[in-house]
Amino acid sequence: MKRFVKIMILLTLAVALLAAAGCGGGDKDSGQAKEAKVLNIGFTGPLSGGAAFYGKDILTGLEMGVEQVNASGGVTVAGEKYTLKVTSLDDRYLPNEAATNARRLVKEYNASIIFCPHSGGIAAMQEFNEVENFLIAAYSSEPKLYARGNKLTLLLPPPYNSYIDPFIKKTMAEHGKKVAMIQSNAAYGKDWGTLFAPAWEKAGGTITINSPFSYNTETDFAPYVSKALATKPEVLFVGGASQPTAMVIKQARDQGFKGGLIVLDQAKFEDMADIIGMPALEGAIGIYPYYMNPRPDKAARDKFVSDYKTKYGKRPTYEHVWHYETALALGKALEKAGTVKDAAKIFESMRQVLPLDKSIAPIAIEGVSPKGGYTNLGMAAYIKNGQYGDPIDIPRTE
Amino acid sequence: MLELENLSVSFGSFMALRSVSMEVRQGELLVLLGANGAGKTTLLKTISGLLRPSGGVITLQGKKISGLSPSQIVRHGISQCAEGRRLFAQMSVYKNLLLGAYTCRKDKKGVEKSLAYVYSLYPILKEKENDPAGSLSGGQQQMVAIGRALMARPGVLLLDEPSMGLAPLVVQQMFDTIEAINREGTTILLAEQNAYTALKIAHRAYVMESGAVVMSGSSQDIAGNEQIRQAYIGA
Amino acid sequence: MELYFQQLLNGLTLGSIYCLVALGLTLIYGIMHIPNFAHGHLYMVGAYCVLFLCTLYGLNYWMAILISMVILAVIGIIMERLVFHPLRDSPPTNSFIAAVGALLFLEAGATVLWGADYRRMPEVFDKVVNIFGIMATQQRLVVIFSALALMGALYLFMKKTLIGSTIEAMSQDREGAFLVGIDANMVSMMTFGVASALAAAAAGLAGPLFLVFPSMGGLLIIKAFVIIVLGGMGSIPGAVAGAYILGLAESLGATVFPAEYKDLVAFILLVIILSIRPTGLFAKEGR
Numbered sequence: 001m002k003r004f005v006k007i008m009i010l011l012t013l014a015v016a017l018l019a020a021a022g023c024g025g026g027d028k029d030s031g032q033a034k035e036a037k038v039l040n041i042g043f044t045g046p047l048s049g050g051a052a053f054y055g056k057d058i059l060t061g062l063e064m065g066v067e068q069v070n071a072s073g074g075v076t077v078a079g080e081k082y083t084l085k086v087t088s089l090d091d092r093y094l095p096n097e098a099a100t101n102a103r104r105l106v107k108e109y110n111a112s113i114i115f116c117p118h119s120g121g122i123a124a125m126q127e128f129n130e131v132e133n134f135l136i137a138a139y140s141s142e143p144k145l146y147a148r149g150n151k152l153t154l155l156l157p158p159p160y161n162s163y164i165d166p167f168i169k170k171t172m173a174e175h176g177k178k179v180a181m182i183q184s185n186a187a188y189g190k191d192w193g194t195l196f197a198p199a200w201e202k203a204g205g206t207i208t209i210n211s212p213f214s215y216n217t218e219t220d221f222a223p224y225v226s227k228a229l230a231t232k233p234e235v236l237f238v239g240g241a242s243q244p245t246a247m248v249i250k251q252a253r254d255q256g257f258k259g260g261l262i263v264l265d266q267a268k269f270e271d272m273a274d275i276i277g278m279p280a281l282e283g284a285i286g287i288y289p290y291y292m293n294p295r296p297d298k299a300a301r302d303k304f305v306s307d308y309k310t311k312y313g314k315r316p317t318y319e320h321v322w323h324y325e326t327a328l329a330l331g332k333a334l335e336k337a338g339t340v341k342d343a344a345k346i347f348e349s350m351r352q353v354l355p356l357d358k359s360i361a362p363i364a365i366e367g368v369s370p371k372g373g374y375t376n377l378g379m380a381a382y383i384k385n386g387q388y389g390d391p392i393d394i395p396r397t398e
Numbered sequence: 399m400l401e402l403e404n405l406s407v408s409f410g411s412f413m414a415l416r417s418v419s420m421e422v423r424q425g426e427l428l429v430l431l432g433a434n435g436a437g438k439t440t441l442l443k444t445i446s447g448l449l450r451p452s453g454g455v456i457t458l459q460g461k462k463i464s465g466l467s468p469s470q471i472v473r474h475g476i477s478q479c480a481e482g483r484r485l486f487a488q489m490s491v492y493k494n495l496l497l498g499a500y501t502c503r504k505d506k507k508g509v510e511k512s513l514a515y516v517y518s519l520y521p522i523l524k525e526k527e528n529d530p531a532g533s534l535s536g537g538q539q540q541m542v543a544i545g546r547a548l549m550a551r552p553g554v555l556l557l558d559e560p561s562m563g564l565a566p567l568v569v570q571q572m573f574d575t576i577e578a579i580n581r582e583g584t585t586i587l588l589a590e591q592n593a594y595t596a597l598k599i600a601h602r603a604y605v606m607e608s609g610a611v612v613m614s615g616s617s618q619d620i621a622g623n624e625q626i627r628q629a630y631i632g633a
Numbered sequence: 634m635e636l637y638f639q640q641l642l643n644g645l646t647l648g649s650i651y652c653l654v655a656l657g658l659t660l661i662y663g664i665m666h667i668p669n670f671a672h673g674h675l676y677m678v679g680a681y682c683v684l685f686l687c688t689l690y691g692l693n694y695w696m697a698i699l700i701s702m703v704i705l706a707v708i709g710i711i712m713e714r715l716v717f718h719p720l721r722d723s724p725p726t727n728s729f730i731a732a733v734g735a736l737l738f739l740e741a742g743a744t745v746l747w748g749a750d751y752r753r754m755p756e757v758f759d760k761v762v763n764i765f766g767i768m769a770t771q772q773r774l775v776v777i778f779s780a781l782a783l784m785g786a787l788y789l790f791m792k793k794t795l796i797g798s799t800i801e802a803m804s805q806d807r808e809g810a811f812l813v814g815i816d817a818n819m820v821s822m823m824t825f826g827v828a829s830a831l832a833a834a835a836a837g838l839a840g841p842l843f844l845v846f847p848s849m850g851g852l853l854i855i856k857a858f859v860i861i862v863l864g865g866m867g868s869i870p871g872a873v874a875g876a877y878i879l880g881l882a883e884s885l886g887a888t889v890f891p892a893e894y895k896d897l898v899a900f901i902l903l904v905i906i907l908s909i910r911p912t913g914l915f916a917k918e919g920r
Contacts, residue, residue, distance in 0.1 A: 053749040185892060213892035219650070219843060219852055222643040222773075223884035224892060230636035243751035243844055254761055255639070256768040275753045448811060472814030484809030486802045496795060497802050501814035503795050550814060 039082040042105035042114035047090035061320030065327025095124035135343040156322040158378040175260030176234030177205040184240025185212035215240035225251040239264030242271035288381040296364035304362035399424040405454035427580040430589040432606035438589035447471040475553035483543040487532030498549030516545035537568040593630035648880025649780035653835035655860040655872040657828030663804030663867030671735035673854030679833030698837035702830040709829025743847040754840035865913030
């Protein structure tokens, strides 16, 4: 009985604390919106469960962009002043949850733009976004999304099939024609694999082994790496999240692999170099690190990198900068469109306001293609002598 | 020396002991008779602290010991050789005996003395000291169990059915050593179904039926009682 | 052929880590009959301890492991007192739930304190050695031999000291242990302490090979459970044998079968062993 009372007291305290925390958040919001109306920008993504890290990470870039817009005076649409606010709902990476969230964001929060960082959720929303009139800001490099011809979808990163031919060409020239495929067996890695394998063979290469495995449920990667290396490949095709990918590469190097590496675009060189160092990445081709990307204005890029670092304590990658600059462009597009409701008109204005002024654009978005993707070229790096080398342009295949 | 006053134990609504009072006197060999389920084992377990009484008090030399943990009760000088022996079957005989002296492990000399005493009682254990206790015959296992209980150098030794499952010849030897242990000064409370043999070595006896003491007296009186003869001795 | 030797080495490394974790789990199960679901998360906390002691305080690798073992032993004891001790007289289900609660608490705590991102321990033994064509970092050999040394130390502790043998006594016959005056509280705390220290050692040894992140314990605890079921719940030799069997089955299984079927190999093995010996390889008799 005594214990029961103790537990009840603790529980009550915990609830009180939670409630207090909740109130704190609420106060801050209402204080800001004294004169300006609030315009909700929707976001649906994984905010709990195993992929929560990814969802929350993506959100930082978007929120930083929205704060930037508000800091420079918010947006004035048709004479009315608005403050932007990111309203995020958790979909636990599930397509049906994303669709439900989208409906809620449109109905309850009057959102006309919804960001989503996973292809399943995007595809689910595409089923009805044209009818319900909202714009999807899609962060996914899934090529299938381009093929659907949705008129209200903005695609941020280049589709991954763009990388395949340039990666193959460079790697075959440098290392040889025998590849072992040990990328992540998550949906994304498998999809990459199904496009990569025929392309490699078409280019005259052979696949010594095609054996994707789970990068996030295995304790030790060594057995898979050993198995792949036993087929004597000249190139390894690897990739998943940056950190496990780095460990896969490290295993391969430890077991004496000296050949080339094709790293699929989910893994980032700069994160991997932090973990295993540049020498282990020798001969690897993958995405050019954002913080060194030579295409945007250097001052704008460096300012963004250092601002982000100050705020979140780590280096930003493409995920963050695409969202950040998209938020800035969206602010301009809303003003130009003169409506907060008509998604088609906002999308059209988006095409017109781009490119933004170089000095404020850390990734320098060039424009929007007819299919709805940004027109920027992708950029790859081939690591040689411990250096990233000259950036390799990757045309977007839409 | 050891006194139980109105001791009751219940499992849910079942009363396993009903207000049992009993006195064990210094230096005596007391036998506790009763059929299966009469409450003998419950009584011994309660004295050892394995079961909590729902009423009543146990005192040892005037000090209340009911409510203490089993290890504290061993430290107070009551050790038990339980029904079913409760040996550490995969450990050697030697290790079993050594663990018996767990509460007085700091006194290395004393442990050695007790060990020598146990080996003198049961020389066969010395021969088998490195064998796993579980590999011994039933009689030898019982020796290990009694020996282990003696290692704690108890003032009161509780023995729960030491003759169970043993061949008649072995039973006789077992009772002989129990008598010898008692003669050396250890007070013994022996729970037995084998009334005939037990009464021959005991000073006094209590008889239990469905959780209560129904009769008590000197061994001769009990052995002479007609009812007891019919119920427990079968003669 | 070379591949099989390489996989043998990989399997032994993995088996060594499994072994240290499973030993702790089986010790706790043996004396308390609690499946401590939070044990893998103690391993995770141990990994962070070693990581921080190495990176923030610049401690020598071995010192860091030793200190982490002590810290984790204390955490383990606190956990026993706070979570399991109050439940000792309640039905086992309560302890199960409490263990799951402890697991969630540790994982959420680690995420809040240290963030959800992957971290990596600095490597100390990073030289690659070539043994008859098998390539491995020294760290893998360090793991294999240190695990053996720890198992040896545990063996000596449990067989040669009276205090250590109380753990075994209690797991072989709980009532018998009470009757000789062994203090159940003391043994429970000691067992949790020893088991948690072993988990910390495993984490410290495995750290430089793998990544450190808050949910790393969840992957391991499932394997550890398979191992102790395989070996016989509560059995120490069973845990050791089970760990190496699973480690080798996984690495050799990965060689022969596609990656998707790898876990299948381990579980088919489990089914086969359990259908021949339903209580596990080294089950105690009469339980």
